[in-house]
Amino acid sequence: MLRIGDLAAGYRPDTPVLHHITVDLAAVAVHTVAGPNGAGKTTLLHTLAGHLRPTTGRVLLDGRDVTGWTPVRAARTGVALAPQGRRLWPSLTVAEHLTVTRPPVRRPDSRTWAVDELLEMFPALAARLRHRGHQLSGGEQQMLTIARALRTAPRLLLCDEPTEGLAPTMAAHVTHALRDLPCHGVTVLAAVPHARAAATLSDTVYVLADGRLTGPIATSGGQAEQALRDHLALVSPALPNPGQAHR
Amino acid sequence: MDAYLIPAVDGVAYGLLLAIAAAGLTVAFGAGGVLNLAHGTLIAAGGYVAAATSSGTWPSLAAAVALAAGVGAAGGGVLAAATAALQGRGHLDQALLTFGVALVGADLLTAAYGSDTLRPRLPEVLEATVRIAGHRYPVDRLAVLGVAVAVVAAGYVVLHRTRAGRLIRATVDDRAMVAGIGVNPRLVDAAVLVAAGALAGLAGALTTPILGVGPHTADTALLLSLIIVVCGGLGSVPGALTAALAVGVVQTVGVTSFPALAPYLLIGAMAVVLLARRTSLPAGASA
Numbered sequence: 001m002l003r004i005g006d007l008a009a010g011y012r013p014d015t016p017v018l019h020h021i022t023v024d025l026a027a028v029a030v031h032t033v034a035g036p037n038g039a040g041k042t043t044l045l046h047t048l049a050g051h052l053r054p055t056t057g058r059v060l061l062d063g064r065d066v067t068g069w070t071p072v073r074a075a076r077t078g079v080a081l082a083p084q085g086r087r088l089w090p091s092l093t094v095a096e097h098l099t100v101t102r103p104p105v106r107r108p109d110s111r112t113w114a115v116d117e118l119l120e121m122f123p124a125l126a127a128r129l130r131h132r133g134h135q136l137s138g139g140e141q142q143m144l145t146i147a148r149a150l151r152t153a154p155r156l157l158l159c160d161e162p163t164e165g166l167a168p169t170m171a172a173h174v175t176h177a178l179r180d181l182p183c184h185g186v187t188v189l190a191a192v193p194h195a196r197a198a199a200t201l202s203d204t205v206y207v208l209a210d211g212r213l214t215g216p217i218a219t220s221g222g223q224a225e226q227a228l229r230d231h232l233a234l235v236s237p238a239l240p241n242p243g244q245a246h247r
Numbered sequence: 248m249d250a251y252l253i254p255a256v257d258g259v260a261y262g263l264l265l266a267i268a269a270a271g272l273t274v275a276f277g278a279g280g281v282l283n284l285a286h287g288t289l290i291a292a293g294g295y296v297a298a299a300t301s302s303g304t305w306p307s308l309a310a311a312v313a314l315a316a317g318v319g320a321a322g323g324g325v326l327a328a329a330t331a332a333l334q335g336r337g338h339l340d341q342a343l344l345t346f347g348v349a350l351v352g353a354d355l356l357t358a359a360y361g362s363d364t365l366r367p368r369l370p371e372v373l374e375a376t377v378r379i380a381g382h383r384y385p386v387d388r389l390a391v392l393g394v395a396v397a398v399v400a401a402g403y404v405v406l407h408r409t410r411a412g413r414l415i416r417a418t419v420d421d422r423a424m425v426a427g428i429g430v431n432p433r434l435v436d437a438a439v440l441v442a443a444g445a446l447a448g449l450a451g452a453l454t455t456p457i458l459g460v461g462p463h464t465a466d467t468a469l470l471l472s473l474i475i476v477v478c479g480g481l482g483s484v485p486g487a488l489t490a491a492l493a494v495g496v497v498q499t500v501g502v503t504s505f506p507a508l509a510p511y512l513l514i515g516a517m518a519v520v521l522l523a524r525r526t527s528l529p530a531g532a533s534a
Binding site for chain 1 (some may be wrong): 410414416417420423424428429431
């Protein structure tokens with residue numbers, strides 16, 4: 001579905017944030033990338049969504065080379081981003097967010113989402129159609145961010161810390177909605193802060209630390225937490241044992 | 248009483264015309280970051296074209312208004328093409344480019360229409376005066392007021408009830424997320440500049456029965472528009488409308504009531520607004 005080969009990216013040419021990212025997400029499923037703050041999770045998702053141009057490497061979506069595409073082209077090809085901080089439009093209402101975003105005309109094969117379907121998925125939004133983004137709770141904002149992304153009829157949904165800072169019931173609702181998306185043919189790639197958050201979304205997790213990706217690792221059994229700790233040890237001069245970090 | 252009432256109605260009409268002109272300027276800045284210093288030239292171009300076209304008949308008046316809006320839109324299109332090439336190089340480069348366009352445009356307009364102040368010939372009905380509640384009032388100014396109210400209302404409907412308007416507001420808020428839903432924000436920028444040009448041309452045409460159009464029209468219109476944009480908050484249409492009405496009233500009532508203070512009134516009022524606000528521009532109040 002999504003193949004990334006030897007990808008490097010960063011905000012300045014001389015200081016890459018991501019190094020040699022190689023991963024093959026074959027299954028239409030929920031995939032997670034866990035890593036501490038500053039590991040490069042947001043950079044990875046923004047690069048895949050076209051907001052950042054990779055310095056080297058390849059990105060293939062269903063066999064099609066989408067490396068370095070603009071966000072507009074990426075969105076039209078079926079890559080949607082539900083960014084961290086939600087990035088809603090403050091002057092638009094909930095209903096306007098969902099109607100101004102439309103599926104692309106020239107992609108009849110992909111699963112499209114009617115506004116009513118999305119309100120069924122997130123009933124909390126149905127009661128707040130005339131409210132503006134900043135009047136919503138954090139959970140409702142996250143739901144609107146995901147609903148807006150789904151309106152573009154994506155094949156790949158990139159979610160940056162989808163349950164960060166949410167009340168437990170809201171987090172459970174968002175998690176449930178994301179886990180359900182592969183049944184509709186939507187692959188989800190979610191960035192999460194730690195392996196415990198990854199375990200609620202998927203059975204395996206990729207660990208991103210210091211700009212390098214390892215995995216997949218089973219989320220059960222504490223292996224993923226151990227891998228994360230090893231990566232942290234890698235960048236700490238007190239514990240010089242880099243060999244064990246890369247399995 | 249008439250000494251205050253008539254300038255007050257004039258001020259509201261003039262304020263609405265300034266609002267029509269400045270709304271496009273503020274949205275173009277808010278959406279695409281284009282500080283269009285040729286905006287006043289588009290207003291003057293609309294005024295000249297309208298004054299030259301309107302010959303005292305209704306069809307020529309309609310043609311004058313349509314041509315003025317068309318000339319403004321064409322100018323907006325030229326500016327959109329020119330500033331698109333400078334995207335990502337900062338406000339200063341774009342300001343310099345549009346300033347150059349303004350200088351060239353002003354010279355071309357003077358070459359074409361001379362350096363006299365022109366006034367359009369209107370149909371006779373509009374040249375008369377009417378008595379309303381005991382006050383005599385020129386019909387043309389009431390007509391301008393009515394058209395201005397209609398244009399402002401139409402602008403509100405377009406911004407809030409159409410997909411194009413919602414996309415414009417979304418682009419002012421967060422253009423990267425507009426790209427993220429598969430809409431090219433540069434297309435929105437270009438559409439905003441064309442629409443802003445059309446509104447500037449229209450405002451220029453509507454101003455000519457009141458003020459005429461001459462070599463100073465472009466500079467005055469640009470200065471007042473910039474004052475409105477700064478006082479109203481960059482990118483905010485309701486802010487521009489409020490500020491424009493205030494500027495219109497200060498310019499007419501203030502000047503007729505306190506002639507000695509006339510040159511300082513507007514700048515003084517702007518200083519008061521900026522001091523009172525002090526904080527950063529209101530976020531979330533845009534469009």
